[in-house]
Amino acid sequence: MKKWLSLLFVTVLLFVLAACGGGEEQPTEEETEAPAEEETEESATENGELETLVVGASNVPHAEILEFATDLLEERGIELEIVTFNDYVLPNQALAEGEIDANYFQHIPYLEGQIEEHGYDFVNAGGVHIEPIGVYSQEYESLEELPNGAEILMSSSVADHGRILMMLEQEGLITLSDEVDGVEATVDDIVENPKNLQFSANIEPAMLPQAFQNGEGDAVLINSNYAIDHGLNPFTDAIAIEDGEDNPYVNIIAVRSEDENNEEIQTLLEVLRSEEVQTFIEETYNGAVVPVSE
Incomplete structure (x- = not known):
């Protein structure tokens, strides 16, 4: 009788274990959550949470300033793509043709002259620095x-x-x-x-x-x-x-008129006028490039 009861107990125990786990280890809470977090991060990128902004710029100092601002812009949800130019003609042509979203190389009188000469529908989104x-x-x-x-x-x-x-x-x-x-x-x-x-x-x-x-x-x-x-x-x-103070030849962000109030453009300007970027300009160029805040 005792042997029969022991055999019955073992049989029931094996049945319960098989029903609970099927012989497989159950994932821990951390193992269950980790893939979900990974998938969420990948989905965020795939879903376009980082908006791409393509900006044309002269090599120095414009592209260097933009490069410094790249991480700051990424924190604000913008992936910055920099296209460099080495003349004063192509950046406006590229902007007019929609190859870039904005350019950063010219001062206000030059922009005004280009608009008058070529009929560009551009606006000055805001100034960033002066180059004496x-x-x-x-x-x-x-x-x-x-x-x-x-x-x-x-x-x-x-x-x-x-x-x-x-x-x-x-x-x-x-x-x-x-x-x-x-x-x-x-x-x-x-x-x-x-x-x-x-x-x-x-x-x-x-x-x-x-x-x-x-x-x-x-x-x-x-x-x-x-x-x-x-x-x-x-x-x-x-x-x-040239005296850098009160200089009307401020270098600006130029955009097509329909993009003037785009959130990405306004964010770009805010970052370029931020204390971090202004300090970078001052320390890097020792007065040869003078930041402006408005």
């Missing part, structure tokens, strides 16, 4: 040393001419007519030129550093972005530099 223009010379250590009849090389970009001439006027080298807005001034608006300076404006902006390094001209005026890109330090290599 520097005067470089292989032979002379100051503007005062420039000889009579000195050849001055400047950008072929008409939008920069007024800016350059105002700078030279502030330095006492020329006087412009009172009848013209300085931003729109041309060489023809010079009313006093004591040193009979000769102006040449047939070199593309990106080629000015090379012209300087080749010893062309007595003085060459170069935008800081191109100077830095060619290993020049505007504050140690230039014999004079």
